[in-house]
Amino acid sequence: MLLRVRAAVAQLAAGLGAGPGAQPPAEGRGGGAGAGRGSPPPAAFCRPAFLQLTPEELRRADDHTGRAVQSPRDGRRRLPWSTGYAEVINAGKSQHNEDQACCEVVFVEQRPSPRGCLSSREGSRELDGGRKGFYFHYWALFDGHAGSGAAVMASERLHLHICEQLRELVEILQDPSPPPICLPHDTQSGSADTNQMSNAEGCGEVPSDAVPRFHLEKAVSHESLVIGAIENAFKHMDEQIERERASQHLPGGCCALAAIYLMGKFYVANAGDSRAIIIRNGEIIPMSREFTPETERQRLQFLALLRPELLGKEFTHLEFPRRIQPKELGKKMLYRDQNMNGWAYKKIEEDDLKFPLIFGEGKKARMMATIGVTRGLGDHDLKVFSSNIHIKPFLSCFPEVRVYDLTQYEHCPDDVLVLGTDGLWDVTNDEEVAGVVMEVLTSYEPNDPCRYTMVAQELVVRSRGVLKERGWRLANDKLGSGDDISVFVIPLGGPGNYT
Amino acid sequence: MLLRVRAAVAQLAAGLGAGPGAQPPAEGRGGGAGAGRGSPPPAAFCRPAFLQLTPEELRRADDHTGRAVQSPRDGRRRLPWSTGYAEVINAGKSQHNEDQACCEVVFVEQRPSPRGCLSSREGSRELDGGRKGFYFHYWALFDGHAGSGAAVMASERLHLHICEQLRELVEILQDPSPPPICLPHDTQSGSADTNQMSNAEGCGEVPSDAVPRFHLEKAVSHESLVIGAIENAFKHMDEQIERERASQHLPGGCCALAAIYLMGKFYVANAGDSRAIIIRNGEIIPMSREFTPETERQRLQFLALLRPELLGKEFTHLEFPRRIQPKELGKKMLYRDQNMNGWAYKKIEEDDLKFPLIFGEGKKARMMATIGVTRGLGDHDLKVFSSNIHIKPFLSCFPEVRVYDLTQYEHCPDDVLVLGTDGLWDVTNDEEVAGVVMEVLTSYEPNDPCRYTMVAQELVVRSRGVLKERGWRLANDKLGSGDDISVFVIPLGGPGNYT
Numbered sequence: 001m002l003l004r005v006r007a008a009v010a011q012l013a014a015g016l017g018a019g020p021g022a023q024p025p026a027e028g029r030g031g032g033a034g035a036g037r038g039s040p041p042p043a044a045f046c047r048p049a050f051l052q053l054t055p056e057e058l059r060r061a062d063d064h065t066g067r068a069v070q071s072p073r074d075g076r077r078r079l080p081w082s083t084g085y086a087e088v089i090n091a092g093k094s095q096h097n098e099d100q101a102c103c104e105v106v107f108v109e110q111r112p113s114p115r116g117c118l119s120s121r122e123g124s125r126e127l128d129g130g131r132k133g134f135y136f137h138y139w140a141l142f143d144g145h146a147g148s149g150a151a152v153m154a155s156e157r158l159h160l161h162i163c164e165q166l167r168e169l170v171e172i173l174q175d176p177s178p179p180p181i182c183l184p185h186d187t188q189s190g191s192a193d194t195n196q197m198s199n200a201e202g203c204g205e206v207p208s209d210a211v212p213r214f215h216l217e218k219a220v221s222h223e224s225l226v227i228g229a230i231e232n233a234f235k236h237m238d239e240q241i242e243r244e245r246a247s248q249h250l251p252g253g254c255c256a257l258a259a260i261y262l263m264g265k266f267y268v269a270n271a272g273d274s275r276a277i278i279i280r281n282g283e284i285i286p287m288s289r290e291f292t293p294e295t296e297r298q299r300l301q302f303l304a305l306l307r308p309e310l311l312g313k314e315f316t317h318l319e320f321p322r323r324i325q326p327k328e329l330g331k332k333m334l335y336r337d338q339n340m341n342g343w344a345y346k347k348i349e350e351d352d353l354k355f356p357l358i359f360g361e362g363k364k365a366r367m368m369a370t371i372g373v374t375r376g377l378g379d380h381d382l383k384v385f386s387s388n389i390h391i392k393p394f395l396s397c398f399p400e401v402r403v404y405d406l407t408q409y410e411h412c413p414d415d416v417l418v419l420g421t422d423g424l425w426d427v428t429n430d431e432e433v434a435g436v437v438m439e440v441l442t443s444y445e446p447n448d449p450c451r452y453t454m455v456a457q458e459l460v461v462r463s464r465g466v467l468k469e470r471g472w473r474l475a476n477d478k479l480g481s482g483d484d485i486s487v488f489v490i491p492l493g494g495p496g497n498y499t
Numbered sequence: 500m501l502l503r504v505r506a507a508v509a510q511l512a513a514g515l516g517a518g519p520g521a522q523p524p525a526e527g528r529g530g531g532a533g534a535g536r537g538s539p540p541p542a543a544f545c546r547p548a549f550l551q552l553t554p555e556e557l558r559r560a561d562d563h564t565g566r567a568v569q570s571p572r573d574g575r576r577r578l579p580w581s582t583g584y585a586e587v588i589n590a591g592k593s594q595h596n597e598d599q600a601c602c603e604v605v606f607v608e609q610r611p612s613p614r615g616c617l618s619s620r621e622g623s624r625e626l627d628g629g630r631k632g633f634y635f636h637y638w639a640l641f642d643g644h645a646g647s648g649a650a651v652m653a654s655e656r657l658h659l660h661i662c663e664q665l666r667e668l669v670e671i672l673q674d675p676s677p678p679p680i681c682l683p684h685d686t687q688s689g690s691a692d693t694n695q696m697s698n699a700e701g702c703g704e705v706p707s708d709a710v711p712r713f714h715l716e717k718a719v720s721h722e723s724l725v726i727g728a729i730e731n732a733f734k735h736m737d738e739q740i741e742r743e744r745a746s747q748h749l750p751g752g753c754c755a756l757a758a759i760y761l762m763g764k765f766y767v768a769n770a771g772d773s774r775a776i777i778i779r780n781g782e783i784i785p786m787s788r789e790f791t792p793e794t795e796r797q798r799l800q801f802l803a804l805l806r807p808e809l810l811g812k813e814f815t816h817l818e819f820p821r822r823i824q825p826k827e828l829g830k831k832m833l834y835r836d837q838n839m840n841g842w843a844y845k846k847i848e849e850d851d852l853k854f855p856l857i858f859g860e861g862k863k864a865r866m867m868a869t870i871g872v873t874r875g876l877g878d879h880d881l882k883v884f885s886s887n888i889h890i891k892p893f894l895s896c897f898p899e900v901r902v903y904d905l906t907q908y909e910h911c912p913d914d915v916l917v918l919g920t921d922g923l924w925d926v927t928n929d930e931e932v933a934g935v936v937m938e939v940l941t942s943y944e945p946n947d948p949c950r951y952t953m954v955a956q957e958l959v960v961r962s963r964g965v966l967k968e969r970g971w972r973l974a975n976d977k978l979g980s981g982d983d984i985s986v987f988v989i990p991l992g993g994p995g996n997y998t
Contacts, residue, residue, distance in 0.1 A: 168844065181820045183831040183844060218820035218860055220833055220842045227841025299801075306805045321680045321717035332682040334719055339897040342726025343719045345667065345682060361717055398838040 045096040046152060050085070050103055052076050064092045067467070069460050071453050079103050080137055084452030084489035086460040090423070091472055091482035098144035099421050099484040100155035100254070106163050109133040110170035133170050137261035138162070139488050141274055142377075143421040146252030150241050150378030154254055158377075161236045162260065165229035172225065173263065179220055226262060227401045230269045234377070238397035242380045253378030256399065257288065257419055259490065264407045266417065269399035271375035273422045278404060278492065279434045280415045286430070287402050287417065291375035293358045293367040300367060300374065300394050301338030304357050312389040315368055316354040324353055363426065367394060375399070411492040413446040414438065420459070423485035427474065428463045436462060437489070452489040459487045544595040545651060549584070549602055551575050563591045566966070568959050570952050578602050579636055583951030583988035585959040589922070590971055590981035597643035598920050598983040599654035599753070605662050608632040609669035632669050636760040637661070638987045640773055641876075642920040645751030649740050649877030653753055657876075660735045661759065664728035671724065672762065678719055725761060726900045729768045733876070737896035740877045752877030755898065756787065756918055758989065763906045765916065768898035770874035772921045777903060777991065778933045779914045785929070786901050786916065790874035792857045792866040799866060799873065799893050800837030803856050811888040814867055815853040823852055862925065866893060874898070910991040912945040913937065919958070922984030926973065927962045935961060936988070951988040958986045 047053055047061055051070055061070045071086045072079060079085060080103065089097040110132040138159045144151030172179050234256065241250055255272020268276045270288035278285040289295065297319065304310065304317035311317065319336040321343075332345040333352070346352075360366050367374060368384050368391060375396045382391040404417075418433055428436075440458050444451035465472040465480025472480035546552055546560055550569055560569045570585045571578060578584060579602065588596040609631040637658045643650030671678050733755065740749055754771020767775045769787035777784040788794065796818065803809060803816035810816065818835040820842075831844040832851070845851075859865050866873060867883050867890060874895045881890040903916075917932055927935075939957050943950035964971040964979025971979035 181833055182827060216821060216859055220820055224841045228839055228843035229841070231839050231841055232843050302801065306802070321719055322715060328681060334680055339895060340727055340730050341900065342723045342728070342730055344727035344731050360715060396838060401840065
């Protein structure tokens with residue numbers, strides 16, 4: 001059974017992603033190869049398709065005691081740009097590895113014009129077979145919780161949702177002139193721009209001079225259209241999980257971290273507590289920030305203040321440094337309201353005895369005593385323990401997207417983008433990761449395509465540690481990460497140099 | 500009349516600020532010297548008390564055509580630390596200079612214990628006369644709009660509200676141990692800390708072991724207590740303006756930027772579009788950010804989304820790059836929702852024809868087509884033109900407070916903190932300000948106390964420009980600032996060195 005599902009997943013991920021022009025995301029994750037749509041499959045164990053694991057390798061990857069590090073094998077299909085990847089299962093905190101990963105090259109094909117009113121604008125690239133479009137490179141990590149269903153589906157689908165959003169923009173992104181503010185009636189955006197009206201006239205549209213140009217018109221960049229496309233792709237992904245969570249057995253949720261390389265720029269989109277950094281000439285450039293109850297306190301408190309009914313009379317939107325006892329009524333206690341960054345004393349009232357919306361510190365910080373991340377996909381059924389209070393209204397599926405222009409700097413083979421789930425970052429900080437990257441890369445030839453895999457493996461091994469009598473231990477004898485760990489190491493000297 | 504009010508204001512500001520222990524902020528800004536409480540005074544023209552302007556000087560300062568630069572005169576009272584200050588009136592955009600400024604040294608006296616249960620903890624400093632407390636230094640700029648009433652009152656009162664908030668914390672801030680999470684019943688926080696219970700027992704309080712200590716208890720720093728005190732002082736200032744706006748004739752509102760030096764640290768609090776930077780060894784360190792419809796777009800859109808009734812059916816929370824025409828219904832237009840940073844296309848619906856909540860770019864960006872700043876004090880009566888839609892729910896009176904630890908670096912006499920209203924920054928950027936600072940300071944001896952005033956004057960003159968046939972022009976012939984301009988230049992080599 002495991003194998004059948006894995007095969008289906010591999011087929012879907014490989015077939016749809018690298019295939020001839022992405023299709024609109026299909027409903028359902030099964031659809032063939034035994035994972036029939038009628039009978040929801042159980043939450044099955046599967047690993048990224050690109051690992052191409054044999055049944056025996058899959059069993060080893062699922063072994064909590066050995067915690068063998070998994071990487072794409074030599075001699076099998078190499079990842080684009082010779083990207084390095086490594087992963088390891090957790091030390092027993094969940095039955096299976098709930099991280100998932102995806103790496104694809106996706107062709108975005110221009111949507112056909114709906115009325116046969118074909119545009120022939122310059123700048124739209126015709127590719128072999130006359131298809132117009134462009135490619136993007138894609139790497140993503142998904143860190144699941146409360147089951148792996150959401151992470152598996154997101155790893156199979158998110159890039160297709162991004163592709164779908166970008167299809168609207170094929171011509172616009174390939175045209176150096178500013179994107180049009182408005183597109184004509186019922187026409188796909190692919191056939192419209194500032195020149196659109198002359199095209200539109202031929203189709204019986206209103207002529208351009210009928211629409212007055214306003215003096216006050218904001219300029220919007222191509223870059224911000226890509227960011228908007230990625231943001232909306234995350235939203236559509238979340239909605240798909242919501243629609244199919246019952247039929248497709250998708251419990252829980254997942255953090256999502258995706259890097260998209262498109263037209264010379266990296267777009268790093270993060271929703272959750274995974275993390276991305278660039279290491280360039282030894283310098284560390286953060287490419288994401290974590291979204292947790294602590295970092296998003298003010299957004300969460302603001303929502304709770306404006307929509308107190310979401311707290312179900314169990315929680316207060318105020319933050320306190322600890323729980324308050326009923327007998328402390330009337331004393332003064334430190335608190336923080338949504339518009340404060342500092343702390344002040346307030347007299348304790350009846351309402352303050354409720355549980356604080358945000359509570360705890362660092363890795364132990366929780367929202368509504370339930371969840372430690374505040375952005376991600378899924379979690380539509382998550383409720384506060386033994387209550388009817390939903391968590392989802394407080395979670396955001398929207399990523400923060402950071403942009404890195406690869407053309408602004410000449411990169412050498414030792415410059416990399418590292419993506420890691422929190423299993424990596426919980427025990428290894430930015431500087432230590434940069435140290436490992438430099439240390440490992442210098443011991444391989446610059447043109448050795450295996451060197452980035454070696455870095456990824458070393459990062460995973462050093463964060464996992466070694467099994468000793470008192471559990472998994474790092475070199476300094478501190479506890480290693482007992483979490484699932486997944487790492488991509490993407491060379492930035494890549495485009496054109498590494499294939 | 501002008502003179503009478505000015506004298507009253509000067510007396511209040513000087514008397515209360517530098518006087519023997521701050522009083523709780525009095526109700527009303529008049530109260531004596533002719534500005535009687537019964538008859539609300541008209542919006543009178545006054546300048547900062549520390550300028551000590553004569554009637555003739557005051558008239559010159561109010562002259563829009565000459566735009567003479569004002570600074571504290573040699574031979575009169577010098578500002579603390581030899582701080583430099585300069586200002587100039589606008590070129591005619593409002594009747595009077597709507598900027599205000601304040602510079603004070605304030606003594607924060609410990610509040611007397613309510614039950615005569617005097618604390619005698621070590622660390623609380625006894626000053627002359629047996630009074631316990633500490634001093635803070637204070638500089639602030641207020642940039643008024645729609646009248647100068649709010650700016651005048653804030654310049655007279657904000658430091659007293661800060662003092663009032665800090666009085667609660669006199670002992671706690673002087674004690675190196677972490678601040679107590681909880682204070683006992685009905686006791687002023689000044690007499691309570693981790694040792695509070697033994698004191699409290701003497702007063703018949705519950706003994707300490709009756710309150711269980713929880714494992715999960717967040718540590719709160721002294722610094723964050725000061726931040727909280729400043730934040731709440733801004734809130735109380737705003738509430739005072741609200742209470743007294745009718746009786747004291749306080750139309751309009753103001754941006755507020757305040758720098759507080761306390762126990763080795765600068766706390767720079769900003770609500771609005773004024774700006775503060777530190778120039779240290781030629782390096783620029785931003786100490787504030789501006790709060791405008793553009794920088795606060797997501798907060799404003801989030802509020803509008805959750806509370807659509809605040810938009811009065813006139814506005815949409817979505818952002819569009821320009822107004823939409825009714826005949827464009829059904830077309831696709833670029834938009835941004837509250838959780839997006841990028842742009843995407845949407846089909847125009849009926850609701851999108853409303854005016855966007857945020858509209859325009861840069862200095863022309865407006866919220867609800869009305870106001871270009873989104874934080875500050877006052878504006879309680881401000882409504883959208885010819886409607887009953889209030890702006891205030893969208894404005895925040897809370898500042899962002901940034902902290903700079905003066906003890907972490909050895910400062911030379913050329914290191915300064917510059918505070919300026921937007922009249923400065925609209926035409927002079929950070930690098931240009933730093934250039935002027937360095938250029939002027941090198942032409943004076945390091946121990947010349949006038950040198951910071953010379954810098955402030957030069958910054959104002961260069962931003963105002965020179966009156967030519969085609970208006971006020973900068974050296975590069977671009978338009979100078981037609982706005983009020985006010986600048987403080989505070990030497991960081993100051994504490995102990997400059998008095």
